[in-house]
Amino acid sequence: MNKTWDVVIIGGGLSGYVAANFLAKTNLSVLILEKGKKVGGRARTDIVQDQYFNLGPHAFYQSGKARATLEELGIFFEGKAPQAGGLLIENMKFYTAPFSPIGLLKSKLLNLKDRFEWITSLTKIKQLNPDDFATLTFQEWLSQTAKSEHVQLLLSILARLATYCHAPEKASAKVILSHLQHAMRGVVYLDGGWQTIIDQLHNQAVISGVQIHTESNVKQIEKNEIEPFQLTLSTNEIIQSKQVLYTGSPHELNKIVADCHPQRNFFDQIVPIKAATLDVALKKLPNPNHLFALGVTEPYYYSVHSNYAQLSKDRQSTILHVLKYHHPDEKIDVRAEKSNLEKFLDMIQPGWRNYVITCRCLPNITVSHRLPLVGDERELTQSETHIPGLFIAGDWASPNAILSEGAVESGKQAAKEISRKNEVI
Ligand SMILES: Cc1cc2nc3c(=O)[nH]c(=O)nc-3n(C[C@H](O)[C@H](O)[C@H](O)COP(=O)(O)OP(=O)(O)OC[C@H]3O[C@@H](n4cnc5c(N)ncnc54)[C@H](O)[C@@H]3O)c2cc1C
DSSP states (O other): OEEEEEEEEEOOOOHHHHHHHHTTTTTOOEEESSSSSSGGGGGGEEEEEEEEEEOOOOOOEEEHHHHHHHTTTTTOOHHHHHHHHOOOOOOOOOETTTTSSSHHHHHHSSSSHHHHHHHHHHHHHOOOOOOGGGTHHHHHHHHHHHHHHHHHHHOOOOHHHHHOOOOOOTTTTTHHHHHHHHTTTTTEEEEOOHHEEEEEEEEHHHTTOOOSSSSSOOOEEOOEEEEOOOEEEEEEEEEEEEEEOOOOOHHHHHHHSSOOOTTTHHHHHHHOOEEEEEEEESSOOSTTTTEEEESSSSSSSEEEGGTTOOBBBOOOOOEEEEEEEEOOOOOOOOOHHHHHHHHHHHHHHHGGGGGEEEEEEEEEEEEESSSOOOOOOGSSSSOSSTTEEEEEEEEEEOOOOOOHHHHHHHHHHHHHHHHHHHHHH
C-alpha cells in the first residue's frame, strides 16, 4: 500500500518552507516535493566561482511582517542596511538622489517648492493607512497626493524600488503603499545571500521530521470525492495526500489541476512582475564612490550589495546587481536586455569589464507572480481553494502583500488553515 501523507507541499521555496516549519509543530506528516535539483526557489543563492549570487538584487525589509514571522520560527539574519542616497540618472546626467537629508540639500532635481512637497509626501506615506486607498491605483493616489510632476515621478521611482512594480497605472495603491512603508523603515542585504534563510528553514524542517524530495516535478493533481489527492510526478510515480499546498505559479496550477475549477479564470488573469538582471562579481570597483543608482525615466537599478553584505568566500570581491524593471505590457527582446544592462553599468562604472570575475544575465525573470491590482485581494482572502483540501501559498497568494512578504505570510496562513482543518477532523 502506498503511504498517504497528511500534507504534501508542492514547492521548496520560501512559502513552502515557512508552511512546512509551522506544520512541523503539529503531528501531521509533511512531504515537500521540489522540481529543482536544489531547494530555495527564487530565494536561492548560487555560488559561482566562489561568489554568492542571489537571483538578482535581494533586499529584505527590516521591519516587515515576514521578518517577524521568520523570527517567530527562530530564523536569524546577518547583514547590513545600505545607506540611503546614491544617484539618479537622467539622459546620461548624474543627480544626487534626494533620499537622505544631505541628498535633499544637494539634489538639483527639485526646486524649492518641489522639495517642500517631496518632504510632505514622504511624511504622509509614513503616517497613512494603506487600507484607506484600497479603491485606487498607485497612479491615482500619486495624482491626489502631489501636484509637482517631478515629485510624482520621484515617488513612483521610490515605489518601483520598494516593490519592483513598474506599472503605477495598474498597481493597487494599497499594496504598493504598504510595501513602500516597509522599505522606508529600511532594508538589509544578507551575508551569504538569501540561501541562509532557506538553509535554516530547511534544517529545522528536516530535524522536525518533514521529508523533502528534490527533482520531483508534479505534473498532475487529481481528486475524487472521498479519496485522497493523487499527485502524478513527471516520472509517473503517484503520491497520495489528504491535503495539498501548492506554491508554484497560478498559471501552472491551472495546468496541473485536472478538474475545471471555479477560480481558473482569476488565476489565469494574474499578471507577474518581471525584470532583467545582470549579476556581476568584480575584482575591484573602478569607481568606489558609485554604490547605488536609479534611472529616472529609464527603469534601471544598480547597487553594490557587497559593500554591506559578505557575498564571496574570500570577502575580497565586489558583487553588484543591475536590474531593469519590465512593464507588464512590454515585449521583451531577450538578446537586447543584456546589452542594455551592460550599457547602464558602463555609465556608472566605466571600465568594469576589465575586472570581471564572473557575471550572469537573467533577461526575463519573474520577481513576484502577481502584480497587485485594485480589488484582487478579495479573491485571496483564504488559502484553501474552491477544491476542498487544495491550498495555495506563494508571493501571489497573499491578499495584501507581494515578494517575500507575500510568500512568508501566505505560507504561514496556509499552515494555520491546514492545522485548523485537521483539528476539526
Ligand atoms: C530578481 C529578483 C529580485 C527580487 N528581489 C526581492 C527583494 O528585494 N525583496 C523581496 O522581498 N523579494 C524579492 N524577490 C522575490 C522573492 O525572491 C520571492 O517573492 C520569493 O522567493 C518567492 O517565494 P515562493 O515560495 O513564493 O516562490 P518560489 O521561490 O518560486 O518557490 C516555488 C517553488 O516551487 C517549485 N515548483 C513549482 N512548480 C512545481 C511543481 N509542479 N512541482 C514541484 N515543484 C514545483 C519551484 O521550483 C520553486 O522552487 C526577488 C525575486 C527576483 C527574481
